[in-house]
Amino acid sequence: MSSAAPGHYLVSVSTVIKTDGLTKRFPRVTALDQLTVEVQPGVVGLVGANGAGKSTLIKILLGLAPATSGTGQVLGLDIATEGSAIRERVGYMPEHDCLPPDVSATEFVVHMARMAGLPAAAARERTADTLRHVGLYEERYRPMGGYSTGMKQRVKLAQALVHDPQLVLLDEPTNGLDPVGRDDMLALIRRVHSDFGISVLVTTHLLGELERTCDHLVVIDGGRLLRSSSTASFTEATQVLAVEVTDHPDDASYDAGAAVRERLAAAGLTVGADGPRVLLVGIENDDTYDTIRDTVAGLGLGLVRLEQRRHRVAEIFTDESPAPAAGPADAPEGGTADVAAS
């Protein structure tokens, strides 16, 4: 690897990753099937169920495995012929635990920095900075065998960042973390881009995470591209209102949801139920809001929530849409719907 100091490769690129007809066939399965996609700088989510081809794509982009056919560039470099130049400029956080248990985080990350070509003093300095940045302090001198999953994920992220790459490829960085650990890791990933200008390609099969973290989503299924567009366009507002009403103040047995539903339907609105006291109401025009408010008040009930529903990324896998007649609830707002489970 090169002995260049970090930061020497900061050429400006408008396209971080580009593939054209990328295909990877194993004897029994086609892991990537004619994948053509372009990724711009930012935090980009690579979404797909288990087996969709995410890890295979990352390995091919790093030049660690050859494609069967098709072409690709990372930071303008050819994945077929310039793999080592790509790996100098790109950090990689693998999915599985790959940390030696009897070595400390500091020793390990210094080693990885040296492997990436940093001189000894720079490697130690960058390691200290990077471990601090990912939130590892005194514990960085202890053997990693005693670390929690969250600490191990942080070390894996640190080793991907230590040589000051332009792009990091993070394979399931929230695997094995509890909800608080996941939120911490996602905040850290956003800061990798916002504080250091490093582009991020992050894979997960938990969709709620990506909706909150990424600027852009690339969705693959069975190795094929389903959609590549801004996160905002995946989650744009629908023409459906979610209406949650209170129970009746004096009568616990009163079916508030059914009563409101009946009145709104009689007023000509399209209404579905999304829970005992939650209705989905189609927006007909500006008066719809007033009709709902007046109807609820007229029944002696209160409004807990009245909000426009947004599309969810999960819909792309399920054909599910938040229409008034949708019936059962879809994944919870901001939740962690799992592609694999849909």
Ligand SMILES: Nc1ncnc2c1ncn2[C@@H]1O[C@H](COP(=O)(O)OP(=O)(O)OP(=O)(O)O)[C@@H](O)[C@H]1O
């Ligand atoms: N070395 C290999 N030999 C044969 N088949 C493979 C190999 N690597 C991956 N596959 C197959 O290719 C398909 C895509 O696998 P890949 O690991 O890229 O998916 P993924 O989206 O990363 O899923 P996961 O999140 O489970 O890792 C799967 O059907 C997998 O079994």
